[in-house]
Amino acid sequence: MLTDPVARTRRFHRAVTTEAGVLDASFLGRGRPLGPARVLNAIGRGITDIAEIRNYLRLDSGLMSRILRGLEDEGLITVSASESDARRRIAMLTKAGEEEFAAYEALSDKQAADIVARHPHPEVLLQAMDVVATALGFERTVIERVSPLDPRAVVCLEAYYEELGRKLKSGFDVNLSADPEACDMEHPRGAFLLAMLDGMPIGCIGLKGTDKGYAELKRLWIVPSARGMGLAQRMMTEAENEAKSLGIKCLRLDTNSVLSDAVAMYHKLGWTEIERFNEDPYPDLFFEKRI
Amino acid sequence: MLTDPVARTRRFHRAVTTEAGVLDASFLGRGRPLGPARVLNAIGRGITDIAEIRNYLRLDSGLMSRILRGLEDEGLITVSASESDARRRIAMLTKAGEEEFAAYEALSDKQAADIVARHPHPEVLLQAMDVVATALGFERTVIERVSPLDPRAVVCLEAYYEELGRKLKSGFDVNLSADPEACDMEHPRGAFLLAMLDGMPIGCIGLKGTDKGYAELKRLWIVPSARGMGLAQRMMTEAENEAKSLGIKCLRLDTNSVLSDAVAMYHKLGWTEIERFNEDPYPDLFFEKRI
DNA sequence: CAATTTATCTGACTTTAGTCAGAAAATAAT
DNA sequence: ATTATTTTCTGACTAAAGTCAGATAAATTG
Structure with missing residues (x-):
């Protein structure tokens, strides 16, 4: 019972x-x-x-x-x-x-x-409602390309920064110049994808165009209530397709070994570990994938 | 958002x-x-x-x-x-x-x-649904007196034993003779109260009659999805009223200091700590309340 | 260009849901 | 014992929702 x-x-x-x-x-x-x-x-x-x-x-x-x-x-x-x-x-x-x-x-x-x-503990109820809402409507999720400055994108990015700050021992401090890479993720130099469900953003990923012969995947984030549903993989695939359609042949990304689930997924999706390719302080793992 | x-x-x-x-x-x-x-x-x-x-x-x-x-x-x-x-x-x-x-x-x-x-992780969804269902209908909760052998009561007791087993370092092993105290919690020697919501038991408490000049409160348990809503206090009060209506003047209970929330509640509800009054291996804290 | 398809509109329905004023019978109150 | 109240039932309604067969006009297809 x-x-x-x-x-x-x-x-x-x-x-x-x-x-x-x-x-x-x-x-x-x-x-x-x-x-x-x-x-x-x-x-x-x-x-x-x-x-x-x-x-x-x-x-x-x-x-x-x-x-x-x-x-x-x-x-x-x-x-x-x-x-x-x-x-x-x-x-x-x-x-x-x-x-x-x-x-x-x-x-x-x-x-x-x-x-x-x-409810005496609203956040408990709200988190439960989030999980149920995401689960019930999950197949209605649509992934759309938006500007990285779209308010819905900004909301996701802020949640992403906040979460990184909690998870990395060193904390995380976005470069003070507001969203320094936004223009690089603006279509068609790059792209920014948002997963939307019932009018609520539940995940994002950025494709950052560079002039170095590769593009970067950045800011992959899934709202906690939607994790474990395979959405991250879908976002990765969509971002890859977006890159292909822009004629990009090589993708790179950096991450931190603390995010073990993400690292496991990159391996699973056919990414290969490479040498450090930037001087950012936060990442300690670097991947590449030719598409 | x-x-x-x-x-x-x-x-x-x-x-x-x-x-x-x-x-x-x-x-x-x-x-x-x-x-x-x-x-x-x-x-x-x-x-x-x-x-x-x-x-x-x-x-x-x-x-x-x-x-x-x-x-x-x-x-x-x-x-x-x-x-x-x-x-x-x-x-x-x-x-x-x-x-x-x-x-x-x-x-x-x-x-x-x-x-x-x-859903890829059904238990996550089910727990969220439990929380939402309990929260939405909470004021419909009714407390009813049943036999401790009622299948709905048994379900609660099993969950209670299972949880104690997890929480106590020593584990918890109900006396092998099936529900040894059941007859002592049978009305009118004692009582067994069940909190029901939408046809689902969400909590229980037993009033165990003895021949020693006091009765005991036993097996207070609230389903995890209903915790933090004040139901335990309501169950305690109902059990007290039940005791009063049976002419009982003094209540005792034993508990373990691991269950710190429960201990705090007993203090709050006017119970006073007393000396050990039984030889059970699991409890290390003992309370009394005159009613 | 004619034939076909698509999106909406109209009129003439039916079904379902819901309301209301009594009537009838049983019970409760004085 | 009379009166009032409660519970269900019936008939006569209205409102809302849903169905269906064309009609019309715009777009698409061959």
């Missing part, structure tokens, strides 16, 4: 659907049926293409059409033809729509804050 | 409702609307009193009545008057109903098993 995976999962499901009922009630707190409320929120969250909303919410085209007319009549959205394909239609929030969406957001934020607040 | 409690909670909620949609689909996989399916499952899970089901599922009496007629027409249930109060009605599954319920159970079990199976 206490250890049976099925019993535990079903109990989790019961607990969560009870709670979800309460949370969905927040969607009903503004005198609007669930359907229109969900569509309005999808639009507010940036899914403006109607076919996409329809697919996301699994709505019949007829039903969708009527819901859109209703929201238009309320003055919350405007619908116009897509520029690239006049059959497709794009929904936009009006000013009133923005306000209504903000009101829903405020309700949801309050619900979320309440859940956390009534 | 990565640390913001509200963003993390909302992401969790999104992940879980997406998943819940899939799980609820299992309730639709047998060609029956959600309403009747939920009622059938409530009856199958042992909620037979119609008023109770109505309260549990928050259904209008008219709607409930019609759903019951529908399930009767399908030959899945029979409804009869309660013996104690002929206004109230009791629903029972027929043979066909049992089978239908079992089919729903099989679907749910399969869904649950699938979720766990596709």
Whole structure:
């Protein structure tokens, strides 16, 4: 009973659907049926293409059409033809729509804050929720190329620096000049990849272009709640592909032997250990891979 | 973004409702609307009193009545008057109903098993789900008096013994004669209390009656995922009340200084340290409280 | 260019869910 | 014993969700 995976999962499901009922009630707190409320929120969250909303919410085209007319009549959205394909239609929030969406957001934020607040040790609960959320949706993870200055990238990098600082005996101090290598990881000189799941960044990797006949992989980091799922390998592979498409033939990386899991992975992925190729104080292991 | 409690909670909620949609689909996989399916499952899970089901599922009496007629027409249930109060009605599954319920159970079990199976480290996910489930429903926890031989009690006791074995340097070996003190914790000589949440035992405590002018509190245990929520104190208080109602005036307990959290709690709850009062090898600290 | 495909819309449905005002019968209160 | 309350049931509703067969217009294919 206490250890049976099925019993535990079903109990989790019961607990969560009870709670979800309460949370969905927040969607009903503004005198609007669930359907229109969900569509309005999808639009507010940036899914403006109607076919996409329809697919996301699994709505019949007829039903969708009527819901859109209703929201238009309320003055919350405007619908116009897509520029690239006049059959497709794009929904936009009006000013009133923005306000209504903000009101829903405020309700949801309050619900979320309440859940956390009534726990005596919020961080324990939050970490558990992170693990569950990552696990449940893991196959929806998408890897996208962004600028290393993208706020979502910055968030990952800061977490990476913080973690290195904890793990290296010497601590870790990013060069004071803010993100000195950012321009080298800007496409097409290099690249910066972000793994996104449910709107949350869960991992990153940088490809740093150089003028020395090789490129470097830098700043591979996976959020703790997503570790052990094979995401790091996927990021490495994607970064390699990115390098290939930029015509890069040789990759290098440096690391520290403290990060034993990472070192093991580099070996597994076909990297070979080489001599020190830079003067950085933190790394003590150096790898190369010809692609 | 990565640390913001509200963003993390909302992401969790999104992940879980997406998943819940899939799980609820299992309730639709047998060609029956959600309403009747939920009622059938409530009856199958042992909620037979119609008023109770109505309260549990928050259904209008008219709607409930019609759903019951529908399930009767399908030959899945029979409804009869309660013996104690002929206004109230009791629903029972027929043979066909049992089978239908079992089919729903099989679907749910399969869904649950699938979720766990596709995770590379199931125990990590399961522990996280335990923490979340406990946190979300915590205020629904009910403490009930059961026999110490109740299978749910046995499950807790085994977990307790296992944990003691890990924590005590000397290990821990329950007296080979199966649960030697069980009869002393049988009401009304003593009592055994179980904390239940969503059908899962999450903690226990035993009140052992003796003939020596005092009773003992034994086997206080809280499932790891529920620790830090103040449940142990609530169990202690309930056990004290139980003792009072049995006319007991003095309580004792023994413990080991390794269990420092427990020791701190005993002090906090007004227990006073006393001399060793038994020859057990494991405890090294002894407490008393007059009530 | 004609034929086909795609995305949306409209109208005419059905099903499911939920509400509400009594009616009937049993029980509890005075 | 009468009155009030509780529990369920029935009928007559409304609202919301979902389905389906075209119609329309834009894009794609051969």
